[in-house]
Amino acid sequence: MEVAPGLHWVDRIWDTKVYVLIEGERVVVIDAAMPGRAQAVWRFLASLGYPPEAVDEIWITHADIDHMGSVAALKARSGAQVVIHRADVPLLEGTADRELGPLPLARAGQQLFNWAIRHLFRFKPVTVDHVVEDGDDLGGWQVVHTPGHTAGSACFYHAERELVVVGDALNHHGGRLGAPPPLFSIDMDQAYTSVKKIAALDFEICCFGHGPPLAERARERVQALADSL
Numbered sequence: 001m002e003v004a005p006g007l008h009w010v011d012r013i014w015d016t017k018v019y020v021l022i023e024g025e026r027v028v029v030i031d032a033a034m035p036g037r038a039q040a041v042w043r044f045l046a047s048l049g050y051p052p053e054a055v056d057e058i059w060i061t062h063a064d065i066d067h068m069g070s071v072a073a074l075k076a077r078s079g080a081q082v083v084i085h086r087a088d089v090p091l092l093e094g095t096a097d098r099e100l101g102p103l104p105l106a107r108a109g110q111q112l113f114n115w116a117i118r119h120l121f122r123f124k125p126v127t128v129d130h131v132v133e134d135g136d137d138l139g140g141w142q143v144v145h146t147p148g149h150t151a152g153s154a155c156f157y158h159a160e161r162e163l164v165v166v167g168d169a170l171n172h173h174g175g176r177l178g179a180p181p182p183l184f185s186i187d188m189d190q191a192y193t194s195v196k197k198i199a200a201l202d203f204e205i206c207c208f209g210h211g212p213p214l215a216e217r218a219r220e221r222v223q224a225l226a227d228s229l
């Protein structure tokens, strides 16, 4: 589905939203879903007339298994550059454990979660090619650091085109907007501050890691959520 000119949502992937951005010569995949989803991305690209080798960059909104799971497979086949915010590099490169929110049995829960990432989902880490920070420019797209869900959560924002891709800094389920879930977020105060930071941007269309995009007047909806926090 084409959300905005050149920005497609890979609708064959049902669990996490993966976007394909085509701008002139450049092809970008945004987020990498769970392990085992690369084939769906290649099929989608083929339907647009592009081979895997056409992908130049893979932007990761944050290093959770459902957003980075297929990154190694995508990178291996395409040779694309992997882009992520500095604070999530250790998770993507497999050198740190994912921290969670205040769970009951916090330590054990966290150990089990990280065990599952490595052994159940068999996550394959990758080397990051391009480390970004808040405010960095990715050819017209601005990196907006929105920590809280993970330390390195980031949105990709195009001011001129009034578009923002927010990953899990916000979610959109059943027509309702929400902040990230506390159980899976390292710092809810930061997460709420990040929602306000997104609301301060100027955009019409908002694309989420989970749930359908908001195609019009999205900023007003995000502002309403920010005001309620």
Ligand SMILES: [Zn+2]
Pocket: 016, 064, 066, 067, 168, 209, 210
């Ligand atoms: Zn997610």
